[in-house]
Amino acid sequence: MGLLKIVYWAGMLIEMIIRWPLRKNWRKTPKVEKRSTLQEKILLQSLALGMLYLPVIYSVTDWLDFADYHLPGWMGGVGIYLLVCAVIIFGRAHVDLKKNWTPYQEIYQGHTMVTTGIYRYIRHPMYASQWVWCLAQILLLQNWLAGPLGLLLFIPFYRLRVKGEEKMMLDTFGNKYKDYMRRTGSIFIKMK
């Protein structure tokens, strides 16, 4: 396996380790609200196809080699840089959101609204890290099925998820979230 693929899988492993304790908490904590639709769950599964299953097949077999493309070496370097940035943003967002993290549009019993740390600047750092990851994936996995498909599948998921999640947060936290939306950008820092 080449260096770029190794970096991709190292990033994936680190993100899984970061998420592990919060996933355990999610399984055992009661929810008071569940809003993810079947459409969103299907999009989430297709995202796993583009970011996990096809990259695995590409990395351990030669079945997808017919769809390879080749970029200059320095672009691989940019890919490594972007992946490191994505993992750092992802890690920081998990540290700040703590036990309020859920994989779906859900509200826990005793859910608190986080507006500190990285959430002080942007409302969706985890999704921001996902955008950066998708760009890195195109540069690291140079194959039309294992690389750019991740980004193509993330776009519809992101549009649906953010709209629903912000509506749920507004319904739950009311003016507090409305003010928070006024102060912050979605995935980019808001310029005053």
Ligand SMILES: C[S@@+](CC[C@H](N)C(=O)[O-])C[C@H]1O[C@@H](n2cnc3c(N)ncnc32)[C@H](O)[C@@H]1O
């Ligand atoms: C996968 S997490 C993503 C969180 C956030 N959108 C992000 O990109 O960092 C989705 C869940 O996090 C929770 N959540 C989102 N924003 C939050 C906030 N500011 N404070 C507390 N919980 C939040 C909601 O319960 C939502 O269902």
